Amino acid sequence: MNVTRENVDDLNAILKVKVVPADYESKVNSALENYRKQANIPGFRKGKVPMGMVKKQYGPAVLGEELNKVVNEKLYNYISENDLNILGNPIPKEGTDVKGDFNNPAEFEFDFEIGLAPEFDVKLSAKNKYDYVKVKVDDKLIDQQIDDLRRRYGKLVAADAVGETDLVLGQFVELVKKDEIKEGGVMHSSTVSMDFVTDATTKKKLVGAKVGDKVMIDPAKVSKGGADTAALLGVKEEELEGLSKKFQFTINEIKQMDLAELNQELFDKLFGEGNVKSEKELRAKIAEDLSGMFGTDSDKILARKVTKDLIAKTKFELPNDFLKRWISVSQKEPISMEEIEKQYDGYADNLKWQLIQGKIFKANDIKVDNEEALNYTKGLLVSQYAQYGMPAPEDAELTSAAQNVLKNQEEAQRIYDMLAETKLTEYFKNTVKLVDKEVDYDEYVKIAQDPEA
Numbered sequence: 001m002n003v004t005r006e007n008v009d010d011l012n013a014i015l016k017v018k019v020v021p022a023d024y025e026s027k028v029n030s031a032l033e034n035y036r037k038q039a040n041i042p043g044f045r046k047g048k049v050p051m052g053m054v055k056k057q058y059g060p061a062v063l064g065e066e067l068n069k070v071v072n073e074k075l076y077n078y079i080s081e082n083d084l085n086i087l088g089n090p091i092p093k094e095g096t097d098v099k100g101d102f103n104n105p106a107e108f109e110f111d112f113e114i115g116l117a118p119e120f121d122v123k124l125s126a127k128n129k130y131d132y133v134k135v136k137v138d139d140k141l142i143d144q145q146i147d148d149l150r151r152r153y154g155k156l157v158a159a160d161a162v163g164e165t166d167l168v169l170g171q172f173v174e175l176v177k178k179d180e181i182k183e184g185g186v187m188h189s190s191t192v193s194m195d196f197v198t199d200a201t202t203k204k205k206l207v208g209a210k211v212g213d214k215v216m217i218d219p220a221k222v223s224k225g226g227a228d229t230a231a232l233l234g235v236k237e238e239e240l241e242g243l244s245k246k247f248q249f250t251i252n253e254i255k256q257m258d259l260a261e262l263n264q265e266l267f268d269k270l271f272g273e274g275n276v277k278s279e280k281e282l283r284a285k286i287a288e289d290l291s292g293m294f295g296t297d298s299d300k301i302l303a304r305k306v307t308k309d310l311i312a313k314t315k316f317e318l319p320n321d322f323l324k325r326w327i328s329v330s331q332k333e334p335i336s337m338e339e340i341e342k343q344y345d346g347y348a349d350n351l352k353w354q355l356i357q358g359k360i361f362k363a364n365d366i367k368v369d370n371e372e373a374l375n376y377t378k379g380l381l382v383s384q385y386a387q388y389g390m391p392a393p394e395d396a397e398l399t400s401a402a403q404n405v406l407k408n409q410e411e412a413q414r415i416y417d418m419l420a421e422t423k424l425t426e427y428f429k430n431t432v433k434l435v436d437k438e439v440d441y442d443e444y445v446k447i448a449q450d451p452e453a
Contacts, residue, residue: 003078011116011319014093015078017071019100019108027066028105032058060102071110085117087319087351088326115319115326122314122359124306124431132434133301135294135444137287144441145286150259153266159256162209168192169253172219172233175246179216186243188234189252192222211251218245297448303425304451306432310356311349318348357424364427368419373412376419377402 002018036054040046075090093111100108135141162168170192174185197203199221206222209215223229230237233247260266267276276282324340327347360366381401382392392398406412439447447453 003074005082011118011317012322013114013116015075015090015112015114017075017110017112019067019070019110021106023074024063024066024070024105027070028059028063031062031066035062063102063105067108075112079114084114087115087117088323089330090114091322091326091329094325113322113325115322117355118316118318120314120316120355120359122310122356122363124310124360124428126431126433128306128309128432130302130305130432130434131437132298132429133444133447134298134436134438135290136438136440137290137294138440141290141441142283142286145290146262146282147259149270150262150266151257153260153269154257155260156255157258159254160210162194162206162251162254163256164194164203164207165257166194167255168194168206168209168251169255170249170251173248173250174244175216175248176244177246179246179248181248182244186233186235186247188232190232190234192232192249196224197222209251211254213251215249215251217247217249219247220245222249294444297444299425299429301448301453302434303421303428305453306428307353311353314352314356316352316355318351320344320348323348323351357420360424360427361420366420366423366427368416368423372419373406373415374399374402377405377415380415381405 004016004018006014006016008014032051032054035058036049036051038046039049039054041049041053044050078084079086079090090112093113096111098108098110100106156167159166168191169189171187171189173187174182176182176185192206194203194206197206202217202221205215205217219232220229223232226240227237230240233240233243235243262279262282264277267282268274270276270282271285276285324337324344327340327344328335328337378398378401381398385392393401406415
């Protein structure tokens with residue numbers, strides 16, 4: 001067998017694979033002998049079918065199958081031995097047929113197109129300046145966090161009048177135009193959370209109302225809309241369109257959150273016995289936890305920005321025509337070239353980023369090994385146990401559980417990707433010049449949620 005390379009340009013080449021009988025004859029004969037042993041043909045005992053008949057019936061198909069195996073093996077050996085950095089996989093050259101006669105097999109020749117990864121440099125250094133966005137952990141944010149914690153550990157008590165954060169239990173009744181109850185209309189008991197009421201007019205109607213009061217409201221304005229509104233009224237979402245927007249809401253009960261007291265009992269529940277002993281220490285601990293929690297998001301914001309810039313500023317071409325053909329032939333389900341064209345820019349950017357990331361990893365000897373993945377998985381499991389208030393098991397049991405997680409191919413890939421992302425972010429932080437930029441919480445959330453930021 002002989003494999004030769006013909007360069008089309010810097011990004012495309014043709015691999016010609018020549019196959020002679022010595023490369024495939026023994027494999028074909030062995031496969032046909034197995035067919036002969038298993039063949040059930042009327043008039044012949046199993047295993048006694050004449051080889052000539054077997055060759056006539058199965059020969060071309062077996063030859064094609066064995067040639068495919070031989071050619072693929074030699075093709076990828078050539079790519080590996082010559083250290084070719086290819087994109088996608090080799091595909092049969094467009095507009096050419098296999099040279100050779102399957103009915104009278106002798107020498108065969110196969111032509112494959114390959115797309116080559118481009119040569120390029122990644123330019124990233126301390127000359128590159130980036131904002132490192134941090135949330136401003138001020139008294140306002142700490143107060144909000146303390147309020148949330150007190151609510152979480154508080155208890156609901158009956159209230160005389162509706163407040164701005166209360167739960168209001170009552171009955172919705174559908175009305176007609178003249179504020180009359182609609183015959184056969186919706187009548188459903190439900191709970192309104194005042195936290196979801198953002199419409200000023202509706203809020204004004206409810207705040208201060210008492211048990212027994214009847215308030216005319218639009219259910220969409222006391223819910224999140226869509227499925228939430230449907231659940232509030234006890235109907236299916238598709239039924240909302242035919243309903244009136246005017247409902248009578250009769251208040252049956254008002255529940256107010258009685259916040260947990262800031263005392264040692266609450267401190268111990270939150271952070272373990274004796275770890276926090278005063279409100280001052282509580283505020284310091286919350287500030288520390290918030291900084292750590294937002295630190296992960298700050299890293300993601302930085303990595304997103306650097307990644308976007310590297311994709312835009314690292315200039316190189318891809319073998320686009322080859323890649324479009326490769327996408328077409330490699331899909332399990334048929335896909336039109338028109339659909340490929342629509343999606344191609346996104347695909348090309350993803351591929352471009354994979355090449356840039358690979359270049360960074362290789363140039364800086366960044367690797368993710370199995371032991372790191374195992375320890376990282378163990379850490380994830382410990383965090384899950386802590387989330388449910390459970391102690392982590394002994395190391396042997398924890399290791400076994402982590403190994404089981406990594407046996408799942410999708411989970412393993414997800415964990416390796418997370419580790420790779422963490423290492424890449426650390427590389428960014430250690431390479432570029434960071435300028436700390438503090439913003440308030442609302443602005444921070446906007447930046448974190450904006451993919452263009």
